[in-house]
Amino acid sequence: MNLLAVQTRTTPAGPVVELTGELDYDSCAQVRELLPALALQAGQQLVVDLTGVTFCDSSGITALLAARNHALAARADIALAAVPAHLGRIFHMVGLDQVFSTHPTAQAAEAAWSPPAARP
Amino acid sequence: MNISGETGSGDHRAPGKQAGTEHAAFSALLEDSAEDLYEHAPCGYLSTLMDGTIAKINTTLLDWLGHERGDLVGRRTFSDLLTVGGRLYHETHFAPLLRIQGEVSGIALELRTTDGGRLPVLVTSTVKTGDDGRPLLIRTTVFDARDRRAYETELLRARRQAEREREELMRLNATLQQTLLPPTLVNVPGLDVAAYYHVASTDMVGGDFYDLFPLSAGTWGLFLGDVCGKGAAAAAVTSLARYTLRAAAVYDPDPAAVLSNLNTVLNHEYNGHDPRFCTVVFGLLTPEGEHGGFRITLASGGHPPALLLHADGSVDQVDTPGGQLIGVLPDAHIATATVHLAAGDTLLLYTDGLTEARQARTGDGDRYGDEALLHFARALAPTTASDAVAAIRDLLDTFGTGIDDDTAVLAINVPRPTNEEQQ
Numbered sequence: 001m002n003l004l005a006v007q008t009r010t011t012p013a014g015p016v017v018e019l020t021g022e023l024d025y026d027s028c029a030q031v032r033e034l035l036p037a038l039a040l041q042a043g044q045q046l047v048v049d050l051t052g053v054t055f056c057d058s059s060g061i062t063a064l065l066a067a068r069n070h071a072l073a074a075r076a077d078i079a080l081a082a083v084p085a086h087l088g089r090i091f092h093m094v095g096l097d098q099v100f101s102t103h104p105t106a107q108a109a110e111a112a113w114s115p116p117a118a119r120p
Numbered sequence: 121m122n123i124s125g126e127t128g129s130g131d132h133r134a135p136g137k138q139a140g141t142e143h144a145a146f147s148a149l150l151e152d153s154a155e156d157l158y159e160h161a162p163c164g165y166l167s168t169l170m171d172g173t174i175a176k177i178n179t180t181l182l183d184w185l186g187h188e189r190g191d192l193v194g195r196r197t198f199s200d201l202l203t204v205g206g207r208l209y210h211e212t213h214f215a216p217l218l219r220i221q222g223e224v225s226g227i228a229l230e231l232r233t234t235d236g237g238r239l240p241v242l243v244t245s246t247v248k249t250g251d252d253g254r255p256l257l258i259r260t261t262v263f264d265a266r267d268r269r270a271y272e273t274e275l276l277r278a279r280r281q282a283e284r285e286r287e288e289l290m291r292l293n294a295t296l297q298q299t300l301l302p303p304t305l306v307n308v309p310g311l312d313v314a315a316y317y318h319v320a321s322t323d324m325v326g327g328d329f330y331d332l333f334p335l336s337a338g339t340w341g342l343f344l345g346d347v348c349g350k351g352a353a354a355a356a357v358t359s360l361a362r363y364t365l366r367a368a369a370v371y372d373p374d375p376a377a378v379l380s381n382l383n384t385v386l387n388h389e390y391n392g393h394d395p396r397f398c399t400v401v402f403g404l405l406t407p408e409g410e411h412g413g414f415r416i417t418l419a420s421g422g423h424p425p426a427l428l429l430h431a432d433g434s435v436d437q438v439d440t441p442g443g444q445l446i447g448v449l450p451d452a453h454i455a456t457a458t459v460h461l462a463a464g465d466t467l468l469l470y471t472d473g474l475t476e477a478r479q480a481r482t483g484d485g486d487r488y489g490d491e492a493l494l495h496f497a498r499a500l501a502p503t504t505a506s507d508a509v510a511a512i513r514d515l516l517d518t519f520g521t522g523i524d525d526d527t528a529v530l531a532i533n534v535p536r537p538t539n540e541e542q543q
Binding site for chain 1: 133136239346348349350391393394395397399421423424425441442443444445448449452472476487525526
């Protein structure tokens, strides 16, 4: 059973991955397999939009951590957008709210990003 | 030139010659008599009287069986051609069904050949009736089913092998699971202990673990945790986590230090595209006072809060805010909390397989959740270690197949003094 839909789009700030459905053991491989194919350049920001995620367990968290490792390896940033309340609670419990920067929407995440050249 | 000329003239004549050959071949087909078709058809034909006596049989079937026509026609019945098992089936099923329906098709039987062999066949029979509707004779076609039988045998063999391998896998999984859990929990003076491990799938090893073990100077260590994911890769992390925790606790029993050590080990071992981590709670138990009871320092790395079920029936979540997953970050923050376990108090540790179970009752995939567990614990308190574990076990049973992930439960309880119970 495949309960997760994954959509990717590209913005000047970097790729945005939209996840819809359940992020668990059965579906997390979809996210992890997608990572190497993402066009992510140094200084860019990978945004994972969680608006439509109804469930996330430890395997889902693994997928997000794999995304983080992928971004860091590319010398890019990662941000989570629209973290649903139930996910927020889990993230808080496992201390990941201190690891990922979060934004209310993907647009807000994009707006918060500044090109490397413009940085001090 | 000469050769090519001859070839050319040969080519020139070819169309006429080819047309002639085709015509001859076609004629041969037309000349193929119905009798020849009957005799040498690629299947066996057999006509019997209503009592089974063979009236007519084609050459194909005679060749398959090795019989002469004279041995069979008017002398033997169709049943005589069958193996003992086939004959029994023919008498009890095939023939009665044929009488009732007037037709039986695609029945697998075995015929005996004169050299003592067996020929698997598929048999179809129809009853030919006269103008008045009375049955006259039975027409039977016999198809050679050797290839099909070989295929079926092969399928059956493959299926049996798959079943054997699945059983072997389940056995291996169960064994591997057992090695990740203590065979029995040690006896801690003044403490009742109970644990339960719920296996969600016999195909996959889960990543939950727990242990309770003695440390120096009358103190005890306990831990319960959950490695992300499942299967052999998760089991490897579980094993590493378990032994690291035991070893680290001997070296420095401070709970935060124990989890820091585990964090360092896992972080060095697993990084990059396949991150592995665990949530874990580690407790150091120190007996206190003459009245019994224990001081417990708990350190948590991103694990769901333990529940403290007091003797007076109240329930507290033992919060350890800010504690982070173990193994992901080079310097994970580990939060600690200290609780006192007095007579009649029960501390309940669990993994999120319990709170993330889908509820069968609602049927809409709603997860059980932390709040529901808290309510459940309030209804349960005050309790004992074994009663608490039994209650969780019953609760898990109500979820049925709604449990995606393994669940581990560990409960410790300071029993009330016996004289108090008698009062």
